[in-house]
Amino acid sequence: MRSTGDVLAALRKLMANLPNSQGSINAYIIPSEDAHQSEYLAKRDERRAFITGFDGSAGTAVVTENEALLWTDGRYYQQASKQMDTNWTLMRDGQPTTPTIDAWLAKTLKPGSKVGVDANLIPTRAWNPLQSSLKSAGCLLLTISPNLIDLIWKDQPVAPRNPIIPLSVEYAGRSVAEKLVAMREKMTDKRASVVVVSALDEIAWFLNLRGSDIDYNPVFFSYLLVTLDDVYFFVDESKLSSAVNDHFRANKVELKIRPYGDIKEALKSLAETCENRVWISLGSNYALSALIPEEKRFHEITPINLMKAVKNEVEAAGMRQCHIRDGVALCQYFAWLERCIKERRSVDEISGASQLEKFRSVQDKFMGLSFTTISASGPNGSIMHYHPLPETNRPITDKEMYLCDSGAQFLDGTTDVTRTLHFGTPTEEEITAFTHVLKGQIALGTAIFPRKVKGQFLDTIARKALWDVGLDYGHGTGHGIGHFLNVHEGPMGIGIRLMPDDPGLEENMFLSNEPGYYKDEHFGIRIEDIVQVIPTSIGDNFNGRGALCFRTITMCPIQTKLINVKLLTDKERNSLNRYHQTVWETLSPLLKKANDAETLAWLERETQPI
Structure with a gap:
C-alpha cells in the first residue's frame, strides 16, 4: 500500500492557487478515463490510480480541502479497500446508502463553492447533470487546464508512440470505403455535416487498423472528423508506415492526415462553418462538445458504434473460429x-x-x-x-x-x-x-x-x-x-x-x-x-x-x-x-x-x- 499523503498535499496546494491565474477551487474531481473515455488506459493516463493507489478500471476520486473520497462499484470494493491508505474514504457506489458524487458535493460544499475537473476526461453525459446539480446547490463547475495531476506526477510516463498495423479485408470483412458509404448515408438521414469520432476502438474498426498504445487493447491514439466530402485523421504521423498508406490505397479511401493535437482547432472551425449539424456522442469528452455551437450539437451514439457491434459475416465466422x-x-x-x-x-x-x-x-x-x-x-x-x-x-x-x-x-x-x-x-x-x-x-x-x-x-x-x-x-x-x-x-x-x-x-x-x-x-x-x-x-x-x-x-x-x-x-x-x-x-x-x-x-x- 502506497502512502498518498504527500501527493494529496501537493494537489491541495494547487487547488488553492490554480495555474494560469484561474483562482482557486474547493473540490477537484479525478475521473478514471482518458480523453477518449477509454476503460483501460495507457500508463500516462492512470491519474486516478496515481492519486488514490487503487488501480482498478472503474472509479472516480474527489478531493476537497479536508477529504479524499473514491467512488467505485461492487466489482472493486475489496480491491479498493486493500489498496488505498487511510487518507481515502471508500464510497461504495451502487449501495442504497451511498450518495452520488453530485449529491455528496451539493450537500458538503457551501454555496458559492467551485468544483474543478479536466473537461478532456469527463464525458458530456456526466458533465451535464453534474453541472445542473451543482448549480442548483449554488456551486459552480469549472473546466481546469492543465490537468492538476499531471503537474504533481513527477515521473509520469510518456505518451506511447507505437506503430499502427493494417487489418486486411480478409479479417475485417468490409473495406473502409464500404464503411464510409454507410456512414454518410446515416449522416444524410440525420442532417449531419460532420461526425466526431473520439472512441479509439471505433476509429480502429472504421479504418481497419489496429495498434498497441494501450496494453491488451489493439487501439491507437487518434481522432476522426468525417464530413460528406472528407475524412480528417488526427494522429501522430510517425505511427504510420508505408504498409498503412498502401492499406488506404487498397481500401480506396483518401484521408487528410493532421497532427493529433490539432483536433480542437479543426473541430471548432468545421463546427462554425458547416451547414448542418455536428454529430457527437454524449460519451465524447465535454471539451470537444463545448467547441460546437449549442444549436448545432446533435448528441447520439455515432453510426460506427452500432456498425461495429453487429458483426458482419466474416467477423462472425472469425469470432467462432478463434474461440x-x-x-x-x-x-x-x-x-x-x-x-x-x-x-x-x-x-x-x-x-x-x-x-x-x-x-x-x-x-x-x-x-x-x-x-x-x-x-x-x-x-x-x-x-x-x-x-x-x-x-x-x-x-x-x-x-x-x-x-x-x-x-x-x-x-x-x-x-x-x-x-x-x-x-x-x-x-x-x-x-x-x-x-x-x-x-x-x-x-x-x-x-x-x-x-x-x-x-x-x-x-x-x-x-x-x-x-x-x-x-x-x-x-x-x-x-x-x-x-x-x-x-x-x-x-x-x-x-x-x-x-x-x-x-x-x-x-x-x-x-x-x-x-x-x-x-x-x-x-x-x-x-x-x-x-x-x-x-x-x-x-x-x-x-x-x-x-x-x-x-x-x-x-x-x-x-x-x-x-x-x-x-x-x-x-x-x-x-x-x-x-x-x-x-x-x-x-x-x-x-x-x-x-x-x-x-x-x-x-x-x-x-x-x-
Missing part, C-alpha cells in the same frame, strides 16, 4: 494444471497465468492477451477483478477453489472466458453456490427473446436461481466484445444498470454470459461464455417482431464435480450435456491432430454426460 483455437489452449492449460497439482509440483497464480499464455501463444493468428489474466486461488477469487501480484500470489492447490478469467486477441477475433474449478474435494457450500451460478448461466444461455429487446431486461434471468436462495453478484451479467478489439465493447450489455445507448439486441452481436457468486475472503465463482445472437422461431415470433436466442461459442468444459445434479432440472442437465458434446466434437479432432493424448483424455473425462 475454437482458444478452447484448445484452455483445455491444455487445465489438464496441465491438474497434473501439476496431482504430482505435487509447485504452481501458483502467476506461474499458472504464464503457462496459460504460453499455450495460447502457439495458436494460429495469436496477437496477445485481451486483458490481464485473473488467476485467483481461494480467497483471491472473491476479488472480482483480481490479478496476481508478487505480494498477493497464492499457490494453486487441491484445497481451494480456483477462478481463471482470461482471454486473447487473434487476428480474427477476441476471446474472454471464465472457468471455476476445484482440484480436490469441494465443500457442500461451494457445490451449492456453483450449481446456482450454473443454473443462471444456462437460463440466460438458452433464453429466447424478442428482437431489439434491451439487454437490461434479460439480466434477471441469470440472477433468479441465485436470488431464489438469497445470493447475488455485484457485476454485470454480460458485456459486448470486440472483433480483434476491446474485450469490453458497447453499446449493448446485460446488467442491472441502465445502458442509455443500448439499441437492443440484434443478430450477430456477441456478448458475454457470466453470472457469479463471491464470498468475501473465502472463494469466488464465475462461469463465463461468449455467446452470439442468432435468429430462432417460437410461436408467432412475438407478433412478427422476430425471435432471437444465443449460441454459445466458447469451447471449454464446465467442471461437473462442482455440480449438485439433484438441483438441476432435466432441461438444465440436457443443455449442459449438449454443450459438452459440442465441445468434445469440436476440440477432440484438433487434439488428436496435435497428438496431445493427455489433454484429449482430460477433455473426454470432463465432457462426460451427467
Whole structure:
C-alpha cells in the first residue's frame, strides 16, 4: 500500500492557487478515463490510480480541502479497500446508502463553492447533470487546464508512440470505403455535416487498423472528423508506415492526415462553418462538445458504434473460429494444471497465468492477451477483478477453489472466458453456490427473446436461481466484445444498470454470459461464455417482431464435480450435456491432430454426460 499523503498535499496546494491565474477551487474531481473515455488506459493516463493507489478500471476520486473520497462499484470494493491508505474514504457506489458524487458535493460544499475537473476526461453525459446539480446547490463547475495531476506526477510516463498495423479485408470483412458509404448515408438521414469520432476502438474498426498504445487493447491514439466530402485523421504521423498508406490505397479511401493535437482547432472551425449539424456522442469528452455551437450539437451514439457491434459475416465466422483455437489452449492449460497439482509440483497464480499464455501463444493468428489474466486461488477469487501480484500470489492447490478469467486477441477475433474449478474435494457450500451460478448461466444461455429487446431486461434471468436462495453478484451479467478489439465493447450489455445507448439486441452481436457468486475472503465463482445472437422461431415470433436466442461459442468444459445434479432440472442437465458434446466434437479432432493424448483424455473425462 502506497502512502498518498504527500501527493494529496501537493494537489491541495494547487487547488488553492490554480495555474494560469484561474483562482482557486474547493473540490477537484479525478475521473478514471482518458480523453477518449477509454476503460483501460495507457500508463500516462492512470491519474486516478496515481492519486488514490487503487488501480482498478472503474472509479472516480474527489478531493476537497479536508477529504479524499473514491467512488467505485461492487466489482472493486475489496480491491479498493486493500489498496488505498487511510487518507481515502471508500464510497461504495451502487449501495442504497451511498450518495452520488453530485449529491455528496451539493450537500458538503457551501454555496458559492467551485468544483474543478479536466473537461478532456469527463464525458458530456456526466458533465451535464453534474453541472445542473451543482448549480442548483449554488456551486459552480469549472473546466481546469492543465490537468492538476499531471503537474504533481513527477515521473509520469510518456505518451506511447507505437506503430499502427493494417487489418486486411480478409479479417475485417468490409473495406473502409464500404464503411464510409454507410456512414454518410446515416449522416444524410440525420442532417449531419460532420461526425466526431473520439472512441479509439471505433476509429480502429472504421479504418481497419489496429495498434498497441494501450496494453491488451489493439487501439491507437487518434481522432476522426468525417464530413460528406472528407475524412480528417488526427494522429501522430510517425505511427504510420508505408504498409498503412498502401492499406488506404487498397481500401480506396483518401484521408487528410493532421497532427493529433490539432483536433480542437479543426473541430471548432468545421463546427462554425458547416451547414448542418455536428454529430457527437454524449460519451465524447465535454471539451470537444463545448467547441460546437449549442444549436448545432446533435448528441447520439455515432453510426460506427452500432456498425461495429453487429458483426458482419466474416467477423462472425472469425469470432467462432478463434474461440475454437482458444478452447484448445484452455483445455491444455487445465489438464496441465491438474497434473501439476496431482504430482505435487509447485504452481501458483502467476506461474499458472504464464503457462496459460504460453499455450495460447502457439495458436494460429495469436496477437496477445485481451486483458490481464485473473488467476485467483481461494480467497483471491472473491476479488472480482483480481490479478496476481508478487505480494498477493497464492499457490494453486487441491484445497481451494480456483477462478481463471482470461482471454486473447487473434487476428480474427477476441476471446474472454471464465472457468471455476476445484482440484480436490469441494465443500457442500461451494457445490451449492456453483450449481446456482450454473443454473443462471444456462437460463440466460438458452433464453429466447424478442428482437431489439434491451439487454437490461434479460439480466434477471441469470440472477433468479441465485436470488431464489438469497445470493447475488455485484457485476454485470454480460458485456459486448470486440472483433480483434476491446474485450469490453458497447453499446449493448446485460446488467442491472441502465445502458442509455443500448439499441437492443440484434443478430450477430456477441456478448458475454457470466453470472457469479463471491464470498468475501473465502472463494469466488464465475462461469463465463461468449455467446452470439442468432435468429430462432417460437410461436408467432412475438407478433412478427422476430425471435432471437444465443449460441454459445466458447469451447471449454464446465467442471461437473462442482455440480449438485439433484438441483438441476432435466432441461438444465440436457443443455449442459449438449454443450459438452459440442465441445468434445469440436476440440477432440484438433487434439488428436496435435497428438496431445493427455489433454484429449482430460477433455473426454470432463465432457462426460451427467
